[in-house]
Amino acid sequence: MKIYIETLGCQMNRLDSELLVGLVTAAGHEIVSHRRGADAVLYNTCSVRRHAEDKVYSRLGVDAKRKAVRPLLVGVLGCMAQREGKDLARRYPAVDLLCGPGQLHELPALLEKARTGRRAVALDPDRKTPPDARDLEAMESLDLSRDPARTPSRSGAFVRVMRGCDRFCTYCIVPFVRGPEHSRPPEHIEREVKKLLDAGRSEITLLGQTVNRYRHETGGKTTRFADLLARLSLLPGLRRLRFVTSHPVDFGRDLLEAMRDLPNVCPYIHAPAQSGSDAVLKRMNRGYTRGQYDDLLASAREIVPDATLVGDFITGFPGETDADHAASVDLIGQAGYKNAFIFKYSPRPGTPAEKRFEDDVPEALKRRRNMELLAAQKTAGRAHHQQYVGRVLEVLITGKSAREQKKDRRKESPDPQTGLVQLQGRSRGDHIVLMEGPDSLIDTYAQARITAASDLSLFGEIGRE
Ligand code: 5AD
Ligand code: SF4
Secondary structure, eight states: OEEEEEEOSSHHHHHHHHHHHHHHHHTTOEEOSSSTTOSEEEEEEOOSSHHHHHHHHHHHHHHHHHHHHSOOEEEEEEHHHHHHTHHHHHHOTTOOEEEOTTOGGGHHHHHHHHHTTOOEEEOOOOTTSOOOHHHHHHHHHHHHTOOGGGOSSSSEEEEEOEEOOOOOOTTOOHHHHSOSOEEOOHHHHHHHHHHHHHTTOOEEEEEOTTGGGOEEEETTEEEEHHHHHHHHHTSTTOOEEEEEOOOGGGOOHHHHHHHHHOTTBOSEEEOOOBOSOHHHHHHHTOSOOHHHHHHHHHHHHHHSTTOEEEEEEEESOTTOOHHHHHHHHHHHHHHOOSEEEEEEOOOOTTSHHHHHSOOOSOHHHHHHHHHHHHHHHHHHHHHHHHTTTTOEEEEEEEEEOHHHHHHHHTTOOSOTTTOOEEEEEEETTOOEEEEEEOGGGTTSEEEEEEEEEOSSEEEEEEEOO
């Protein structure tokens, strides 16, 4: 079959889709880059906010019409399939296939079943019945079967270190759809990273919903996250090691010291605050106070002075007052984030916040607060990036810039005088760096002298490595 996969949501979903491409291709299917002409469309979905789900509902509406005129197999994979289960298929009869995030290894078999006209469903068991050894082995098979040549980038790759989440922040659907926390065996992770390095990848990003809670025990031996980093950092060819997303509570000094002492671990910390107010943090069940979060930022600055910080904020959480909001604006002003992801609160059915609290911040006020946080971060981001002007940074050149890609789509040729294009790359601190150069430099490292800064990126000139 010709299969089109559309991926929504987080990096974990991007990784899952990449692994699925390998899996279905090995089963004899072909992946196509456009839905037109596809025999099957599969949505790898996200349930974190309503907006992401609405997008899929609207696609399903269009697919239902398409199905009326030609055969088409429609599948919903991942978090939304798990959250809505069979209700989704009942309400959207166009859906032929449902697959939970822990069942993706079943996809080839599900496709075969759906192809014969039967509805194919594989959902994860309830959180209360944790996966047994056989389930875990089946889930592992997806990651272990990975073809390292298939990573979308030739220089970098994602590697999952854990699944699920046990933290239960009150607003969050993840613990319900991605199931209980489970850390992968360190030897499996190491084998996967080695395979990617042998295939020429040099930047590895470790993924987990709460990646720094990683902890694996076998035969009386415990591997904590800092131990895992130390073990992986020894692998030859690993030039950059990153990890996302961290929970502030589990960001201990040992981890900051690992970041300081292991030369290939990048100085990059994505540890969402979600709010600057103690009262809101408490209702969110985040497990820390503003003071404790401030202490983490202070330790980070002390131990890894060049670390880049990135935050997430939710605005308009139930009961958020003007003073609570002002505390978030203040935190953004203090933290010196490189960037922050700012979201309006979206009540998710079945979460503790949705059951316990009324969504009482009016939409117009949520929007205004959202804009105020964005404005505060714009100022903070500009100041953050400005510090780098005049410095030389190591940049991994990842591709052409968005501006250059637009030119390509309009079929404009590179500057006829110089043959140079605008390239985009990432510093070790994950800054976006834009610079002129030949496209032969894509997927290589360069030293760039930073000449200017905006609120979201740096501009540089390439020197020799
Ligand atoms: N509403 C808005 N934002 C949310 N996030 C998680 N759940 C919700 C929700 N119900 C945000 C958090 C998290 C990021 C991945 O998404 O900021 O860090
Ligand atoms: Fe959701 Fe909180 Fe778990 Fe992150 S730590 S996935 S926000 S429950």
